[in-house]
Amino acid sequence: MTFRHTIARRFVLALTLLMLVLPLAAQAPERSDEIKSPDPKWVVGDPAGPPRTGVELEKETARVASLLRCPVCQGLSVNDSPATMAQNMKRQVRDLVAKGYSEEQALLYFERAYGEFVRLEPPLRGVNWLVWAAPVALLVIGGFFVLFMMKRLQRAPKNVEVASVDSATPGRDTLPDDEHLAHYVLRTRELAYGWPGGLSPASRGEGGEESR
Template structure:
């Protein structure tokens, strides 16, 4: 069995290396200005598949399709603002990394801050209630104090034979 282990490992490494080969880079537009505009526009848009990556940095198939769409809109002579408006009308304000401040995007802009304030308020309320509950404890009466000290004293004393 020990003789076959290195052969098996080499075979698995070969299979893995075959599957990890790099793909050929997508061809750039023939016009360098078009490609620069594409990068500038797509860096302002969010990949709808990855959601935390820009459209220009994503390798998802949908991102490739959207970049092709943007290239065709650039070739048609549309301005950057028209292209952004087209993308927003098709996919909503979520497609933009910095959506405009309006009624439908208020939660996107202020939601994290509101959640933080609500969490902080809940924590303060909990701590105040806890402090009151700890403060409401009644101290021991003098008799209870003497008995507690006697019990502690008996415990600390060495056992007698």
């Protein structure tokens, strides 16, 4: 490996090929005859299930691939991305699934190389629990809060100050005693709610769908 050569564009191909082999020949590493891709077994052990083929293989491949982030894209899954990298990864997923590796094993294989970053769905471990539990917790707490507020609002005394007319709560068919004023209240209701004559459907005997 001590030879030197100048970088010349006119080098013939054959010469180059020879030189490509040379450094290695000098090094003389052992050679095996077949190309071995990294064996997933080495990382995630034996397949959890039986080998898969056909439609099942395609379906499972698409499902697992959609859980993997394409590392060179912006948040797209390996299943969706047209990038070469994603296509390669999808092929790798298909290989794994075909051999019978489970979803979790396949994901772990990629996770070992790319880190947790590659999983689009955070696995349930450690601090990740938060991202799954927090919305549920909010739903429960919020639900109780709404119920509590509803109870409190139901008990709240009607504030009479704001009532410009006696029917402070809209939708009631109560009317002020003053006949002139009652006329305006009816017209206002007609305008506001679209009730003919300002009378609610309930009071006209049409059922209570719209309002009461």
